[in-house]
Amino acid sequence: MVRGEQPLPADLEVRRVPLDQLPPGYLGSTTQLANMELVRPLRSGSVLTLNSLKTREMIRRGQEVVIVAKGAGVQVRMAGEALKNGSLGDLIPVRNINSGRTVEATILSDSTVSVNL
DSSP: OOTTOOOOGGGOOOOOOOGGGSOTTBOOOGGGGTTEEESSOOOTTOOOBGGGEEEOEEEOTTOEEEEEEEETTEEEEEEEEESSOEETTOEEEEEETTTOOEEEEEEOSSSEEEEEO
């Protein structure tokens, strides 16, 4: 597997290995792969460690996003532009395309951010 690739459970072989033969930070479950990508190439048969992974960036600087503003039973959607790269749950600056105003928003998906009113 190559750097930047998102490993999926189907890409991996789960084996029983004595704990004293595992490197520090080994991946104990494929559920830990969600929204992760490799930071370096991974050879076949290698033990996957948390140091080999990073959280996948879902939004890139300059990307058009949907800003969802919520509060007191009201929800408003508007177009925005991400001003910084970010991963799921990150707080990033986003510029409202219509007003030009910059807000801090939480990344919800690869195209949606959220702000509270």
